[in-house]
Amino acid sequence: MHILITGAAGMIGRKLIARLVKDGKLNGQSVERLTLTDIVEPQKPAGFSGSVDLVAADLAAPGIAQKLIAPKPAMIFHLAGVVSGEAELDFDKGYHVNLDGTRALLEAIRQTKDYKPKVVFTSSIAVYGAPFPPAGIPDDFFLTPLTSYGTQKAISELLLADYNRRGMLDGVGIRLPTICVRPGKPNKAASGFFSGIIREPLAGMEAILPVADTVTHTHASPRAAVGFLIHAAGLTREQLGPRINLAMPGVCCTVAEQIDSLKRIAGDKVAARIKRQPDELIMRIVAGWSERINAERARALGFKAEATFDEIVKAHIEDELGGKIAA
Amino acid sequence: MHILITGAAGMIGRKLIARLVKDGKLNGQSVERLTLTDIVEPQKPAGFSGSVDLVAADLAAPGIAQKLIAPKPAMIFHLAGVVSGEAELDFDKGYHVNLDGTRALLEAIRQTKDYKPKVVFTSSIAVYGAPFPPAGIPDDFFLTPLTSYGTQKAISELLLADYNRRGMLDGVGIRLPTICVRPGKPNKAASGFFSGIIREPLAGMEAILPVADTVTHTHASPRAAVGFLIHAAGLTREQLGPRINLAMPGVCCTVAEQIDSLKRIAGDKVAARIKRQPDELIMRIVAGWSERINAERARALGFKAEATFDEIVKAHIEDELGGKIAA
Numbered sequence: 001m002h003i004l005i006t007g008a009a010g011m012i013g014r015k016l017i018a019r020l021v022k023d024g025k026l027n028g029q030s031v032e033r034l035t036l037t038d039i040v041e042p043q044k045p046a047g048f049s050g051s052v053d054l055v056a057a058d059l060a061a062p063g064i065a066q067k068l069i070a071p072k073p074a075m076i077f078h079l080a081g082v083v084s085g086e087a088e089l090d091f092d093k094g095y096h097v098n099l100d101g102t103r104a105l106l107e108a109i110r111q112t113k114d115y116k117p118k119v120v121f122t123s124s125i126a127v128y129g130a131p132f133p134p135a136g137i138p139d140d141f142f143l144t145p146l147t148s149y150g151t152q153k154a155i156s157e158l159l160l161a162d163y164n165r166r167g168m169l170d171g172v173g174i175r176l177p178t179i180c181v182r183p184g185k186p187n188k189a190a191s192g193f194f195s196g197i198i199r200e201p202l203a204g205m206e207a208i209l210p211v212a213d214t215v216t217h218t219h220a221s222p223r224a225a226v227g228f229l230i231h232a233a234g235l236t237r238e239q240l241g242p243r244i245n246l247a248m249p250g251v252c253c254t255v256a257e258q259i260d261s262l263k264r265i266a267g268d269k270v271a272a273r274i275k276r277q278p279d280e281l282i283m284r285i286v287a288g289w290s291e292r293i294n295a296e297r298a299r300a301l302g303f304k305a306e307a308t309f310d311e312i313v314k315a316h317i318e319d320e321l322g323g324k325i326a327a
Numbered sequence: 328m329h330i331l332i333t334g335a336a337g338m339i340g341r342k343l344i345a346r347l348v349k350d351g352k353l354n355g356q357s358v359e360r361l362t363l364t365d366i367v368e369p370q371k372p373a374g375f376s377g378s379v380d381l382v383a384a385d386l387a388a389p390g391i392a393q394k395l396i397a398p399k400p401a402m403i404f405h406l407a408g409v410v411s412g413e414a415e416l417d418f419d420k421g422y423h424v425n426l427d428g429t430r431a432l433l434e435a436i437r438q439t440k441d442y443k444p445k446v447v448f449t450s451s452i453a454v455y456g457a458p459f460p461p462a463g464i465p466d467d468f469f470l471t472p473l474t475s476y477g478t479q480k481a482i483s484e485l486l487l488a489d490y491n492r493r494g495m496l497d498g499v500g501i502r503l504p505t506i507c508v509r510p511g512k513p514n515k516a517a518s519g520f521f522s523g524i525i526r527e528p529l530a531g532m533e534a535i536l537p538v539a540d541t542v543t544h545t546h547a548s549p550r551a552a553v554g555f556l557i558h559a560a561g562l563t564r565e566q567l568g569p570r571i572n573l574a575m576p577g578v579c580c581t582v583a584e585q586i587d588s589l590k591r592i593a594g595d596k597v598a599a600r601i602k603r604q605p606d607e608l609i610m611r612i613v614a615g616w617s618e619r620i621n622a623e624r625a626r627a628l629g630f631k632a633e634a635t636f637d638e639i640v641k642a643h644i645e646d647e648l649g650g651k652i653a654a
């Protein structure tokens with residue numbers, strides 16, 4: 001099987017590649033070729049014996065998508081995109097990458113003869129905007145994004161569904177919840193603290209908590225996110241029906257419950273590294289975000305997230321810290 | 328006030344122009360200039376003393392939207408679009424006109440300095456796709472279009488909302504129900520019979536009913552549609568809030584109830600001109616359409632449709648037939 005991955009240099013992209021290389025197959029077929037693309041050149045995956053193309057390119061630029069699609073990869077994971085904060089600060093860049101890039105990919109597929117790949121697209125719960133039903137967001141809740149990023153993801157979902165409906169591809173869009181614990185350095189994303197309050201204390205560093213610990217949010221680990229992608233790749237047209245864009249499940253909990261998990265797993269001393277420092281701006285931004293995602297259809301279709309936040313913390317310790325906590 | 332109308336040569340466009348000319352003002356301001364554009368040259372409105380520009384052009388073609396926007400019209404009615412059937416048959420044309428045209432208009436607005444017009448956009452209930460809740464479609468129901476036309480309208484709504492949210496314009500999108508009774512000749516649209524079974528018998532001609540008379544649908548007259556546009560133009564940002572795309576109200580009734588209205592108003596002899604001739608294809612298409620639109624927010628915001636289908640039939644007789652029925 002030949003697999004194309006856009007956004008291959010990103011965090012989820014790298015973890016997906018590592019999983020595919022480790023498994024050696026997808027949907028029961030052996031992975032023989034990988035085309036990995038991103039705006040910067042992706043790393044060559046270690047331990048992969050098949051053929052690899054590394055392409056540093058702007059997917060929205062003329063001719064790029066056609067070139068990537070020409071060898072007809074049977075499976076496409078379309079992960080490429082600029083993140084929420086950047087799309088909000090740079091209007092043109094956000095629409096160029098997140099909308100025009102997606103459309104260029106879909107058009108290249110449509111214009112390639114005798115070709116109907118499976119396309120797994122990572123959307124986001126940013127397609128939703130407050131206010132929300134207190135019982136959680138149902139699968140048939142409307143899309144009222146409150147960011148340009150969310151708008152671009154919602155539009156890409158609609159395009160994917162139309163190309164799917166017309167038989168030009170087999171598509172599935174998965175709306176990722178907040179990925180936690182995100183590895184790496186702290187960043188300036190408004191959502192950064194959800195990961196930061198777990199990641200930094202476990203690494204022996206202080207972390208800032210800018211919101212009240214009553215804030216409720218839905219999380220899935222990077223490991224679960226990769227699991228969603230792999231599971232989505234195996235779903236058939238018949239299983240999905242016409243409504244191919246699905247909110248993914250996650251652990252819905254308060255910040256206080258996140259901190260309780262950290263205490264249970266790493267002890268009070270580690271949890272004491274969290275410093276409460278309220279930030280009005282971040283509080284206001286977070287107030288517009290979805291809290292509880294019901295994800296009933298995704299669960300029924302077999303998508304699996306962690307059952308508790310404890311599992312999310314443990315996944316981070318295993319996958320990123322080699323099992324070790326900074327005491 | 329300077330008003331720009333796209334799709335000015337279409338049925339709703341022509342009726343809107345006639346209404347604006349008759350009223351002489353909009354939102355309490357006198358209408359001094361009209362820019363009327365469409366893919367074919369719109370007619371010069373009769374009885375208008377202000378200045379008129381007639382522009383036959385493709386809104387999506389490079390430079391056209393900028394030229395239309397350059398004199399900074401304070402009010403824009405964006406009605407232009409290819410219809411459902413055509414957008415389904417011609418994929419490229421549908422996306423070009425319905426998506427790229429809208430985006431070109433919005434971009435021209437964004438790139439014009441010191442300019443923030445009111446933009447009223449005609450969307451459609453085609454943004455919805457079956458299955459629907461039996462109690463009717465609520466305002467927070469998700470968008471799962473089952474046509475390329477519906478997809479293009481849904482995407483345009485999302486774009487309009489994002490440009491509105493960022494303060495680049497004051498936008499409102501109105502999802503029109505099926506317009507009935509549509510004047511003019513019968514056409515091949517799958518929805519044509521909803522108007523045909525009223526229009527043709529009233530004009531002394533036979534009409535084909537291709538579906539069961541239990542089919543339920545939501546209708547508004549062309550007069551009501553123009554009323555929606557005028558009302559939308561007067562709504563403020565504060566009244567609308569961030570959710571600016573609204574399903575419009577209408578009369579929800581069965582085909583049998585439509586025929587009962589015709590009988591009450593024009594007599595059994597006229598209604599006998601309807602011939603039942605079931606058509607499997609049309610039945611299948613119509614089965615995917617929305618039946619009952621609740622439109623609670625639109626009603627609360629003061630949008631008014633007819634209260635009964637009798638009123639819709641009477642509006643057609645008054646507005647199109649000079650009060651006369653072919654006995």
